Amino acid sequence: MDGTQIDQVRRFNRTVTERVGVLHGHYLGRGRPVGEARLLWEIGEQGQDVRRLRERLGLDSGYVSRLLRSLEADGLVTVEPRPRDRRVRTVRLTDAGRAERAALDRRSDELAGSLLEPLNAAQRVRLVAAMAEVDRLLTAATVALDRVDPDHPDAQHCLRSYFTELRERFETGFDPARSLLPDAGGLRPPHGLFLVARLHGEPVGCAGLKLPPGAPAEVKRMWVAPHTRGLGLGRRFLAELEARAAQHGFDVLRLDTNRALGAAIGLYHSYGFQEVAAFNDEPYAHHWFEKRITSVPSE
Amino acid sequence: MDGTQIDQVRRFNRTVTERVGVLHGHYLGRGRPVGEARLLWEIGEQGQDVRRLRERLGLDSGYVSRLLRSLEADGLVTVEPRPRDRRVRTVRLTDAGRAERAALDRRSDELAGSLLEPLNAAQRVRLVAAMAEVDRLLTAATVALDRVDPDHPDAQHCLRSYFTELRERFETGFDPARSLLPDAGGLRPPHGLFLVARLHGEPVGCAGLKLPPGAPAEVKRMWVAPHTRGLGLGRRFLAELEARAAQHGFDVLRLDTNRALGAAIGLYHSYGFQEVAAFNDEPYAHHWFEKRITSVPSE
DNA sequence: GGAGTTCTCTGACTAGAGTCAGAGAGTGGA
DNA sequence: TCCACTCTCTGACTCTAGTCAGAGAACTCC
Structure with a gap:
């Protein structure tokens, strides 16, 4: 691992957190705290146990509980005890929750689109290919x-x-x-x-x-x-x-x-x-x- | 711009914010709020006018002022009026400030290194090349x-x-x-x-x-x-x-x-x-x- | 010398994102 | 039946990262 490589990685980090990060906060944050949005996302179509959500997102149980109360108050989720073991509670999206999740989804698409938009077709192909490579190798490094x-x-x-x-x-x-x-x-x-x-x-x-x-x-x-x-x-x-x-x-x-x-x-x-x-x-x-x-x- | 491209960009965003973002907070955050670290960085070796710092980082004047007070209290910077125009104040790093900045620099290197570390030599070369490409094209899109x-x-x-x-x-x-x-x-x-x-x-x-x-x-x-x-x-x-x-x-x-x-x-x-x-x-x-x-x- | 401007600072607030220490309900095994 | 344990929730905090509305010093122009 030489200095040139380190420098390139640092340049990459700067550019990416700037471009992606700014847009991320801008698009996804609209109207909803990022914590709630992440939770909404992680609940998924079929619902999830609270403990599993906590594990997946690596969050404190008190914090998750509070976020869920807030989503519940907005009518986006329902939280119910699991019949078999009533200590464990299961979160499910309501119709409104599903709609909200779809809206997040659309914004995520817009964000992705706005990164590609200023480029011409050939550049887009190259950018996407390079992103796939970075994605694959960073994933490999996570295993x-x-x-x-x-x-x-x-x-x-x-x-x-x-x-x-x-x-x-x-x-x-x-x-x-x-x-x-x-x-x-x-x-x-x-x-x-x-x-x-x-x-x-x-x-x-x-x-x-x-x-x-x-x-x-x-x-x-x-x-x-x-x-x-x-x-x-x-x-x-x-x-x-x-x-x-x-x-x-x-x-x-x-x-x-x-x-x-x-x-x-x-x-x-x-x-x-x-x-x-x-x-x-x-x-x-x-x-x-x-x-x-x-x-x-x-x- | 087709759906596959959008999907790949979203996967990329997720992987990158996860890997880079987590490490970023973890490494750079150690002991110092990100706002202060950014400021410390932006002051640079030769010092900067406060107004210019504000512009570069896009921050509120009150906020910058408070951050500077905090850095000053830690003995990392000195703030003095510019002789020619005593309304404008110039920030300079002290020796301790320079040392702190160097420590940030090292941590940034460590962060970059930790992304490459789990990979073998061939994979590193490929990752760095792909990062350079992403960097170049995202930069192009910012012009x-x-x-x-x-x-x-x-x-x-x-x-x-x-x-x-x-x-x-x-x-x-x-x-x-x-x-x-x-x-x-x-x-x-x-x-x-x-x-x-x-x-x-x-x-x-x-x-x-x-x-x-x-x-x-x-x-x-x-x-x-x-x-x-x-x-x-x-x-x-x-x-x-x-x-x-x-x-x-x-x-x-x-x-x-x-x-x-x-x-x-x-x-x-x-x-x-x-x-x-x-x-x-x-x-x-x-x-x-x-x-x-x-x-x-x-x- | 005064008026308007520029620049920085202070005080008072807000929201987000958590942490920590119990409390209380529910479960499983001796 | 009781005890230990699991899971979730609540209350009380903390720290970052800001925003907003002036106040006051310094400067420029007339």
């Missing part, structure tokens, strides 16, 4: 990789999605029972670990690592949610797993994969894996890969 | 074109810069006295007009239009400040002049230029001008261009 137990709900969610996808993509379908699965404890310390990637708290990918004593480390069950592909997450998982395997003193990382997973195979090649002879008899595998890594035993 | 009298200080500033540049770039140098200049009134109504481009209030370009009765309209003295080249300003000037000439009922737009101005010649070609035989005996011209335009007499 967090955390080690969790494979039984954690987020891990389970990813694994279910992973199996579903394999079932759809493998020519032969996929039955976890037929596959060489690590035993229950295989992906938790001390002989393994499991990572999930999260974007705004939602799980969007996973990867497991087997650390068998006396054998090479092995990547298992790497999966990235379709809507977050193209952010370089697969590569980041590999780098993280490689670093962790190295920390545990391993000097070879390997994995097997199915020929239907073309993008993954491309990734393994470009990340420095070499194709090797079959090192196991996984029935769903067509390719086996291996990479020498630099062991860095922790002291 | 305003206004009609002014050619004697207006902003117009004069541009014209002086224009002549200086011609003097440096023409093989033969440039002496306005030898050139075919429109007479004093030539670039003001009813037989002409003069435009300046302004970015944040600063003049960054100009272009004149002659509207001689019974002859084609003519572009004169088009100039764009070096630091704003590449924003499509030249093309925007031409489009604006063409539209205005058309409004006045002209159906041909022409201009002459010197062979040293390669970029301009490229622009004229790509904008639809055809090279024609010399239509005047301007001693500094090597190329003459003409474009048919659609006359739209105002009713």
Whole structure:
């Protein structure tokens, strides 16, 4: 990361907060405090529990409560206890609330339009493409990789999605029972670990690592949610797993994969894996890969 | 401007205000209200008059005064009457103020760094390039074109810069006295007009239009400040002049230029001008261009 | 020297955006 | 049934970021 890059990022921040920020306050603020507008937005068409709103917006419970009272007084929302658990309260938009939300929506469109308006068609295309790129890369930078137990709900969610996808993509379908699965404890310390990637708290990918004593480390069950592909997450998982395997003193990382997973195979090649002879008899595998890594035993 | 573009701009706005905005408040806000920080920044190394600070930041005089009192109480600035006009007061940073400003600067760097930090080298390069593009195009969209009298200080500033540049770039140098200049009134109504481009209030370009009765309209003295080249300003000037000439009922737009101005010649070609035989005996011209335009007499 | 102007400052207010410490209703398990 | 816990709400504050209406000093022009 060099000084020129930092300077460019700072220039970008200044220009963007100036242009977008000023217009944002100007358009969206009209007549309604930003806090209320955000809330109105976050409630959505089907309503939300108050606690969830609080989490999503990261606000104090007292503050949210007060905002809701104000929206309620304006007739934009109704707040009712959830039948099953009457401590939890559910917020729903009234018709007036829906109308107000649509108005916000329109203003948001106007704001976007006013950024493009002074430009000619060619410039618009370039601006939008550059914005998409910035958007994608900033999003990528927001994804967090955390080690969790494979039984954690987020891990389970990813694994279910992973199996579903394999079932759809493998020519032969996929039955976890037929596959060489690590035993229950295989992906938790001390002989393994499991990572999930999260974007705004939602799980969007996973990867497991087997650390068998006396054998090479092995990547298992790497999966990235379709809507977050193209952010370089697969590569980041590999780098993280490689670093962790190295920390545990391993000097070879390997994995097997199915020929239907073309993008993954491309990734393994470009990340420095070499194709090797079959090192196991996984029935769903067509390719086996291996990479020498630099062991860095922790002291 | 289509819906997909609007959607992408909105996604961009959301991601950017989230990432940049959150970090902005977090980093820069530390210990000092944003208002004070902005002021500290705007004072700069050599100090500033209070009125100018007010203008630049667009703030109420009472508010600025109070912010200055607070900075003064913290020993960061000194405020003194200007010797020549004791109504105007000049703010200067103390050593402590300079240190505080440097700390803000560092935090700004950290903020920029924290956006890049989670990315790998290739992604950083792509992000920075995309940010530069967004920055450039949003800046382009901020430039305003206004009609002014050619004697207006902003117009004069541009014209002086224009002549200086011609003097440096023409093989033969440039002496306005030898050139075919429109007479004093030539670039003001009813037989002409003069435009300046302004970015944040600063003049960054100009272009004149002659509207001689019974002859084609003519572009004169088009100039764009070096630091704003590449924003499509030249093309925007031409489009604006063409539209205005058309409004006045002209159906041909022409201009002459010197062979040293390669970029301009490229622009004229790509904008639809055809090279024609010399239509005047301007001693500094090597190329003459003409474009048919659609006359739209105002009713 | 006086009138009108310019510039800055002070006092009095307002709105938004939160924070913090309970209170009270509701739930689940021993 | 009781106890601990969860969830939401209320009251009492705080801090920013302003706005508005003069007051008073300094300047300019006549």
